[in-house]
Amino acid sequence: MSDTATSSPSRTAVANTVAAAAIELFAEQGFDQTSVEQIAQAAGVSRSTFFRQFGGKDDVVFADHEQLLAELREYLDKPHRNPWEAVCEASVLVFRHFAADPELARRRYVVVRQVPALRDREIVTVFRYERLFDEYLRRAIPDLDPLDAVGFSALVTAVHNHVLRQLLRGPRRVPVTVLRRALDDAMIRFGVHPDAATPRDDDIAIAVFPRRMPSAEVARRLRERLGGYPHS
Incomplete structure (x- = not known):
């Protein structure tokens, strides 16, 4: 298995964590009322990490x-x-x-x-x-x-x-x-x-x-x- 393949599960895990945090916030306070900064903070990642993983809030859903x-x-x-x-x-x-x-x-x-x-x-x-x-x-x-x-x-x-x-x-x-x-x-x-x-x-x-x-x-x-x- 290549290095790329072995590293992908960790990237997937981060993406899943961010997505779960985002959906939780959307459910609690509304999609439009939730900012990217709030999602990043809830997921424990930086704003730049969010945008590396996703193009926007709709993509995370x-x-x-x-x-x-x-x-x-x-x-x-x-x-x-x-x-x-x-x-x-x-x-x-x-x-x-x-x-x-x-x-x-x-x-x-x-x-x-x-x-x-x-x-x-x-x-x-x-x-x-x-x-x-x-x-x-x-x-x-x-x-x-x-x-x-x-x-x-x-x-x-x-x-x-x-x-x-x-x-x-x-x-x-x-x-x-x-x-x-x-x-x-x-x-x-x-x-x-x-x-x-x-x-x-x-x-x-x-x-x-x-x-x-x-x-x-x-x-x-x-x-x-x-x-x-x-x-x-």
Whole structure:
């Protein structure tokens, strides 16, 4: 591991500390009423350190999303046997991040709801996840109809946000199994669940696929069974 890689966790820890302090202040006294100086003081860093880490107050609210998007790009760049499952697992990784500190996630949710500029930024951020999934599916399944790629990406993103809002809007715990069940249902509805039409015989295979399954996914599964799967 390089020196850069070994030093990144400390930078991430500082960024997380500053972000947590900022969200706490925003929740207590309001976004517009909170200054960068107050955030820096609460986090125990200098004003210059704040600006090295973030471009402004709105950036600090969404700082962990930048980190998550980078982690998901790295994850999706690895080979995956089933691209559809990989997208769902990426969604799970994001959910686990927020579920690890639900109180902080809830405070940020309240802050974002109160500030129109932050709500607009949130919409753009959600679209970045959707676009990341869309671009990955198109790379992983080259013959995939673009409508199928964007449709599944939008479905996974919507399902994820629906379950995440259950966590953010109330005090109750929402286990990751709730999201996994919802994502399984999404794959079934889209006709790409890994258990659909799995051949059981090595010599003779009669393949039956759901009519709604994208043709590129049918071809991908046939290639996988007949001659392995491509590493994408």
